[in-house]
Amino acid sequence: MIKSKYNWKCLQSERQKAEQLASDMNISVVFAELLLRRGLVDPESADKFIRGSLGELHDPFLLSGMQEAVPRILRAIESKEHILIYGDYDADGVSSTSLMIRLMRHLGASFDYYIPHRSKEGYGLHIHAVDEAKRNGVSLIITVDTGISAVNQIEHANALGMDVIVTDHHEPPAQLPEAYALINPKLPTCPYPFKGLAGVGVAYKLASALIRQVPEDWLQLVALGTIADLMPLVDENRVLVSRGLQSMTEQPIIGAAALLRVAGGKESSVNSTTVGFSMAPRINASGRLSHAKRAVSLLTTEDHDEAEEIATELDLLNRERQQMVENMVQEAVRRLDDDIQNGKKIPDVIVIAGEGWNVGVVGIVASKILERYYRPTIILGIHPETGECKGSARSIPGFDLYEALTECADLLDHYGGHTAAAGMSLHKDSLKAFDQRLNEYAAGILNEEHFIPVITADLECTLDEISIPLIRELEIMAPFGMDNPSPRMVIRGAALVESRKMGRESNHLKLSLRQNGAVIEAIAFGKGHLADFLTESARIDLVVEAGVNEWNGSVKPQLMIQDLAVSHLQVFDFRSSPSPLGIIDEFAKKLERLKSGQSAGSAALCRQASADRYRSNLEDSILWVYDKDAGLIQPHGYSDNNKEAASITSLFMLELPETTEQLDSVFASFPQLERVILVHGHQDKYERIEIPTRDSFKQVYAMIRAFASAAMTEEQLLNRLARQTGMSNRMLRLTLEVFEDLQFLSRDNGKIVLNPNPFKQPLDSSLRYRTIGSMAEMEHMLLHGKSAQVAEWIIARNAAGVS
The missing domain is CATH 1.10.10 (Arc Repressor Mutant, subunit A)
Structure with missing residues (x-):
């Protein structure tokens, strides 16, 4: 048995509606059902979703503040005023800044740009930067992907005689800054019909309002920032990103082409995954470990050599970032696991701070800790001299980070962000109170159900239904991302043909599965250790995404496994091993690699006469013996055998039971049994x-x-x-x-x-005569049966015993 990581939720089938939509659009029923899952219930909305064009984008002047911002910028350009573009250091901020630089060049403006240093300055508009701008003759500041919370800073700019136009997409605070213009679709009074624009999307809207015909290749920047910032890929984001990816595929800008080359991407097939997992991390690495200006230079340069040099530099920074993240994650996990071993429970909100931790990567660390423990997580770096803490937070559904931080506003020097991700700064002296306040707030909102991750699948199907024509239809739904995920399918009871580890460190899993005559390969990244827990007779349930594997002219379906489970007892055959105790030790170590909740306890079974011999090599807590009357007992150390047995999930059979009654009693006593490991040898003649x-x-x-x-x-x-x-x-x-x-x-x-x-x-x-028959059958099966036969026999016997 292998437990799933997630609770699986499969959306209810709408077969009748799907059949009608399929008939109306001349598409497959499965594809039609997937379109219905996206809320596309008629041919008109479905066709618009599939074939959306730039002509369907919303009017940029529907954004509040656009009517005021456009004439002010045009006046500044006409008057040769010096303009400052003020951006942010993440991939969205870099993309926004780069797009505005291209816009200013296009308009012939006098301008400069400024991005704060992540660790030295932190997020947002800074007064010292405003003062420097004034000294440099700036009279107009345009913020991108930041500024909506900069009340004091914009008031200071106003006092110095500078106008500030804010373009942002973050949640507006209760008090808004007195800017010349505020452009943010999330403003309560803004009538703009789509609220999901990224910072670069808002910048693109400003460019559209200023020059109407925005160059097609600028959409590459929109795609990069929108995907990197995990914005919903629906409505006009879908159109913008789709066209941006197409442009990047056909004729990437110089910086994007260089970045794709160092990332190993194929320029002929740039998609949202390429951007999200290859390009964006390298852009972000610039701001995390160096200065985001290097990434801006990459995305705005017209020099091929410069682009190659910067792209290589960012690739090296990204590798350094990966190692730094791994070290911080290991330290955070160690602290949490130490607390758990000392009897503390995992807190509702995890808050971990480390002195000297690089604040540029705390967000990534928070994401990895959340993935491991599934709790809202805040990771902070403490400045060793000043005691200032800068952190980043990631959340789970049902817990609004921005609202939670607002409850702690009096403890924070600064905070901002979204429902699912946020940043903050505070002094280390406030850390304890901050942690306590957050968990008190969470206690009133979260319950046990919130801490169980859920994965949603669109439909349930069988392997033979997943064909190349279907996958080609699914590709029409791309680009995939937030609010438009790649279609997921549940497959139940697929027979395992082969399993093996793959990758340089054997940390990935490759399966060959069979169902209804179809055989398909499936890949699970990061799950290589599960190969040790899959038997040849396993029937596997999976949540998958379908793709195409093209190799040497061969084209065949391939599944990407999102989660898997084996719902039945599994039997592992190590009979007649020369070192049964070595098998137990090795298998026990592998069990530790299973995620929390996958393995509770282990037992090794032998006969009473052999207990002393095995006890010297096994802990008392793991050794159990067959008993003529009780079925099985622990010979030492525990008075409540029933309670201990109820926690056993892995059973090692060092020796056979003497009777079938003993075996049945074992199965009845271990109701949570997930795997039986046979390590018994040949029987004495x-x-x-x-x-x-x-x-x-x-x-x-x-x-x-x-x-x-x-x-x-x-x-x-x-x-x-x-x-x-x-x-x-x-x-x-x-x-x-x-x-x-x-x-x-x-x-x-x-x-x-x-x-x-x-x-x-x-x-x-004679009862004894009948007993001998069942004993002989048991021993013949367990000693001489083939692995598949033995597994089937034990599974059936266990099912009867537990029931």
């Missing part, structure tokens, strides 16, 4: 049981009658019978018990006494 037959019993009985005249002890009789029949001593003892059960003989002081006038009874009227 003196212990072997045969499936009883009437002839073999008749033969033994005849011999006993022949030997009865001689004065023999039971042991002597057994030894003579063993020589004559070739049966094991154990089998012969059981045979004597059957005869005794049928009253054919009795025992008296170690001797066998025959009943001279036994009552004739059929053998199968």
Whole structure:
């Protein structure tokens, strides 16, 4: 058994509506059902979604403040005023700044730009930067992707005689700055119909209002910033990003082309994944570890050599960033796990601060900690000299970070952001109170259900339904991203053909799956360790996204696994291993790699006579023994066997049980059992049981009658019978018990006494006779059965025992 990481939610099928839409649009029913999932219920809305054009974009003058901003900027350009573009250091801010630079060049403006240093200055408009702008002769400041919270800074600019036009997309605070113009679709009074623009999207709208025909290649910047900032890829964002990706594919700007080359991307197939996972991290690395100006230079240069130099520099910074993140994540996990081991529970909101931690990567670390523990997470870097803490937060559905930080506003020097992501600064002396206040606030909002991650799938299907034509239809729904995810499908009960680890560090998983005659390969990134927990008889449930694998002229479907589960007991066959204890030790270490909740406890089973031999090599907590009366017990250390047994999920069978009743009792006692690991060896020949037959019993009985005249002890009789029949001593003892059960003989002081006038009874009227048959079947299966047969037998036996 392998538990899923997420709770799976599959949207309700609308087959009848899908069939009608499919007929109206001449598309497959599966594709039609996916369109319905996006709220596209008629051919008109679906066609608009699929074929959206720039002509359908909203009028930029619907944005509040645009009517005031445009004439002010045109007047500044005409009057040769010096303009300052003030941006942010993340990928959206860099894209916004780069687009405005291209706009200013296009308009022939006198301008400069400024982006604060992430770790030295932090987010937002700064008074010292305003003062510097004044000294440089700036009379108009245009902010991009920032400024909506800069009340004091803009008041200061006004006092110095400078106008400020704010273009932003972040949540507006209760008090708005007194800017010359505020352009933000999220302003309560703004009538703009789409609220999901990125900062670069708002900048593009300003450019559209100023010059009407915006150059097509500027949309590459819009696509980059919108995808990187995780904005919803619906409405006009879908159009802007789609056209931007197309432009980047056909004729990328010089900086984008250089970035794609160092990232290993194929310029012929640039998509949202390429941007989100290859390009954006390198752009962000500039602001995180150096200065975002380098990324701006890359996206605005017309010099190929300069572009190659900067792209290489950003690639190296990104690698440095990755190592830095890994070190910080390990330290944060260590602290949390130490607290858990000391009896503390995982807090509702995780707040971890580290002295000297690079504030440029705290957001990435927060994302990774959230993924591991599924709690709203805030990671902060503490300045070792000033004690100032700068942090970044990531949240889960149901917990609004901006509202939560607002509840702590009196403890913070600065904060801002969205529902799901935010940034803040405060002094380290306020950290304890900040942590406490956040968790008190969370206690009134969050419950246990919030801490269980959910993955939503569009539909349930089988492998044979996933074809190349269907996948080509799905590609029409791209670009994929926030609010328009790649279609996900649930597949249940696929048979495992092959599993193996892949990648340089064997950290990825590759499966070959079969269902209804179709065989498809599937990839799961970061799940290579699960290969150790998949048996050849596994039936796998999956949540997948479908794609195409093209290699050497071959085109076939390929699945990207988002989550997987094996819902049945699994049996691992290590029978007759020369080192069963080594198998237990190795497998136990692998069990530790499973995520929390995947593995609770382990037990190793042996017979009572062998307990002392194994105890010297196994902890008492793991060693259990078969018991004639109780089924199984722990020989030492625990008084409540039932409670301990209820926590066992992994069972190592060092030795076979003596009876089938013992085996059934084991399964009944371990109700949470997920896997059985067979490590028992061959059975001693003196212990072997045969499936009883009437002839073999008749033969033994005849011999006993022949030997009865001689004065023999039971042991002597057994030894003579063993020589004559070739049966094991154990089998012969059981045979004597059957005869005794049928009253054919009795025992008296170690001797066998025959009943001279036994009552004739059929053998199968003896309970012991029937027991021998089931014992022989069990031992033959567990000792000699093929792995698949043994697994099927144990799974069936366990199901019967648990029920």
